[in-house]
Amino acid sequence: MGQGKKAGISPTRSEDFPAWFQSVVRDAEVAELDHVRGAMVIRPWGYGIWELMQRAMDEKIKASGADNAYFPLLIPLSYLEDEAKHVEGFAKEMAVVTHHRLEKDADGALIPAGELTEPLVVRPTSETIIGRSFAKWINSYRDLPLLVNQWANVVRWELRPRVLLRTTEFLWQEGHTAHADEAEAREKTSEMLEVYRAFAEEVIAVPVLTGEKPESERFPGAVSSLSIEAMMQDGKALQAGTSHYLGTNFSEAMGIEFTDAEGKDRRAHTTSWGSSTRLMGALVMTHADDNGLRLPPRIAPQQVMIVPITRDDPAAVEQAAEELAAELRGLEAQGAPLRVKVDTRDRKPAEKRWEWIRKGAPVVVELGERDIESGVVTATRRTDPDLGREQIGRDEAAGRIAEIVDAMQGECLAEAAERLAARTADDITGVEAFREYFSGDDTDSGGFVRAPWSEDPATEKTMGELGVSVRCIPFDQNLAEGAVCVISGAPAKVEAVLAKAY
């Protein structure tokens, strides 16, 4: 362990995983719940991570052919009435705007005034608004496919809010597409799930399973819901992106119709797909440790933080630090120029080193007068569990640091993939072994069970009593002939992934 004020995360992962998560998010200055119950402030360091995630996701979405657009935040109640008629399981927890003015009452206190004739709902998702715009824009088969994405904030009134995972307001992208036929729409649904899978693994180094949701976990109104599922360090699953084939259900409700090449009127087949700031929760619970956050380099706002250790001649040391920074910025990691900053703030070097370790900068470099004299720099690699100081000759420093940063992306993914493999059990048979596997608490939530499943809703009730659910029917099915359901012992229809989940 290095010298200087070490400020590890309290409690540790093994002491209390949920409390550890909250501490990391707070101490790494990623985000905080504040101001309104369940509302989240994303702090500059956290938002820097989100911007890099957003940019990488946006590139992939644009490459899929979708254009960005923006639709209104406030939805007329009548739109939701129409949806409620068509959609079972319609969610009802949402923020409702009923007035459009503030007035002072007799005591001078502000009160709502100007009651609206029709209340407005703050969008929890935008199918109802975007679908109606689609209905207006689409006339002929020549207007199809229509592929639109929106980056936006949405509000869902969460009863048990949790930073990054379940907040009243969150940021997301929601894609909406309309197609002439089912095959094309289903293909788009799969294509966008693949975008999410690639993003999770390549960009945030979170390995995921891909598959279809069981009927009980389908998006209300969807014919089929696909998802990516990641495993957190406590063994729980986190759904990190979903892609829905909506059939003609929403087209019917909103009148999305077109004239085909033969002049016949037909309903469009639609899809929707979304991913959110929840991905940052996945990032933290996958990569953080008891010293704080660890950031895969592709989404680290700064990949190398240089801390000058100044005593007699601060200007000379800072200049040497800036020279190293400039050299590093000329090099690349993961296909982009290195992001490097010299931390010249008026604080103690040890304090700064620990701050950047806690915030997850991939490499922290210290550079003092003695280092300059000896022709070395001192680097701390965030993936070194001991956080030891590595001395590197000044001449080879930039190249070596770039290599370390470049390699760290793969190290992060490999470590998480190893955990996912190690904590996925495919040999659980019978409900007793199943119960035993999931007998831990919130700090040890078991892991994933891959097992034959009957698809009988009664088995989901049994699982539910243990806090377990069917996360997905994975695409890579491996069901032995004659296999029986892990819960009921009845003939299995599919292989399913079962786990506790966020």
Add this chain to the structure above:
Amino acid sequence: MGQGKKAGISPTRSEDFPAWFQSVVRDAEVAELDHVRGAMVIRPWGYGIWELMQRAMDEKIKASGADNAYFPLLIPLSYLEDEAKHVEGFAKEMAVVTHHRLEKDADGALIPAGELTEPLVVRPTSETIIGRSFAKWINSYRDLPLLVNQWANVVRWELRPRVLLRTTEFLWQEGHTAHADEAEAREKTSEMLEVYRAFAEEVIAVPVLTGEKPESERFPGAVSSLSIEAMMQDGKALQAGTSHYLGTNFSEAMGIEFTDAEGKDRRAHTTSWGSSTRLMGALVMTHADDNGLRLPPRIAPQQVMIVPITRDDPAAVEQAAEELAAELRGLEAQGAPLRVKVDTRDRKPAEKRWEWIRKGAPVVVELGERDIESGVVTATRRTDPDLGREQIGRDEAAGRIAEIVDAMQGECLAEAAERLAARTADDITGVEAFREYFSGDDTDSGGFVRAPWSEDPATEKTMGELGVSVRCIPFDQNLAEGAVCVISGAPAKVEAVLAKAY
């Protein structure tokens, strides 16, 4: 005029300027008012423009040292109570959330339920939320300056909504900074105004005046408000960005305090500055003509649209078009690779040509079998008032088109700057000449008057009767000794810019 179905804008600018503006915004598929009164859908082509504007602005803001962050959409009523106590002219038209659930009544209709104990307001601006976070984050002078920017949607209940200019919801960036002393805060206020000026002129080719707002037009709670003011083609002014020095007014209301180097508790001096999707309104009213939008290349989502004219051998023509596109993408305009697209949609070539002219693509290229045989391409330059077809030899085509695109940015700015100069009168003396200058209607709104002004509020009343206001006290003062106020004839204190305004 070229062949093909010409679809100009109706009415024209000289027939009815306000109606022309709405037609351009609609016909160029930039945006539309829809769904909720005053709410705006930004369509893909319009959002593509906004993304390029946003990216350019974001780079400048980051270069100024501010980091992006995100704060909650919903603000507790009590926060606004505190602000109302401190701030005169507190705006009250805002969307108020009073419930957090929908329920079905006896007839099955959805109704608001779950009344909140404290109503929440959808942010009209975020000083009250961000200020309170600042108060929490700032303890010592070492935490200053704190420079934060947010890209967000805001809602202000507009009584007379107008697409892009005055919409109930709009997108913007709002910067908020805190400083140890007044001088530094005032310098930041000026620095950010300069960011807006540079953005307007360099990025969207809109020349602007910079100056200070008169007291009557100050942001409520500000000590000083600076703005950039642009002139639209009807002669009206449009405020396109503002930067406010807030003194310690907001710090006092929200407790933004710090311990200085001597251990003394002091209040921070704060600033805020914002620019919004209104800039797209400025863009349209500066550069569009009677054929539709014209986009300065830096913010054109596609700078070159290639329309293949296919008859006998569509594949060969499309391949030739793609080859030209690939060649163009290897070239640069305005310091970035050219954005080029081949429009292969199943529509008539003439229809496509006019669509891209209407949407403002800087260059539209047509390429047919005969062109290929003759070794030429046919280009339409959007800044050519006749929209004539220019034949360019195939070998030199890519280079020549890149030159045309590159030069168009400057052409757009020069044309607008000429108009601003031509329609700014600095020789108006006396209220009668002033009245005459502004006697036109909404299609001919006069222009800018630069004149000596007494700063007497009574003169603003006289101006107001003509629909005119003081747009700013420009920084480049040119007040002759002994000059008298254009309205009152009393001794003038400053030179002011007076105009009708959006």
